Amino acid sequence: MTALTQVMVSTHKDRPQVLVLGERVAPGLVITPGVDGAGRYGGGWLLTHVATGHAVLGCATCLYCARRAAATLIGIDWTRAGADLAGDEQVRAAVQGEAARIVRDCNAWTCEIPDGC
Numbered sequence: 001m002t003a004l005t006q007v008m009v010s011t012h013k014d015r016p017q018v019l020v021l022g023e024r025v026a027p028g029l030v031i032t033p034g035v036d037g038a039g040r041y042g043g044g045w046l047l048t049h050v051a052t053g054h055a056v057l058g059c060a061t062c063l064y065c066a067r068r069a070a071a072t073l074i075g076i077d078w079t080r081a082g083a084d085l086a087g088d089e090q091v092r093a094a095v096q097g098e099a100a101r102i103v104r105d106c107n108a109w110t111c112e113i114p115d116g117c
């Protein structure tokens, strides 16, 4: 089975979702390329909740940091509905904790990505 899966992602609240290939992280959570409303790549990567197509963290990051941030969120059941996840304090704390710090500290042009990453 490939690590890639098709997923519809939201780009703006008033625009149709865009179909992209995402890299599976956990059931219901994928890494997706950042795209604009026309489906053009933006150069960064996002963690996306599959059921809603919404980005879990607000900002795009480099692929290396997207994978690092995703690893901190593995224990959450991402197959739950978006509203259910949004109302869960433990989910909020996890997303706004280490995962957010990794993304905030990312500088996609200078991140030191280890060999083989």
Ligand SMILES: [Zn+2]
Binding pocket: 061, 062, 063, 064, 065, 066, 105, 106, 107, 108, 111
């Ligand atoms: Zn980075």
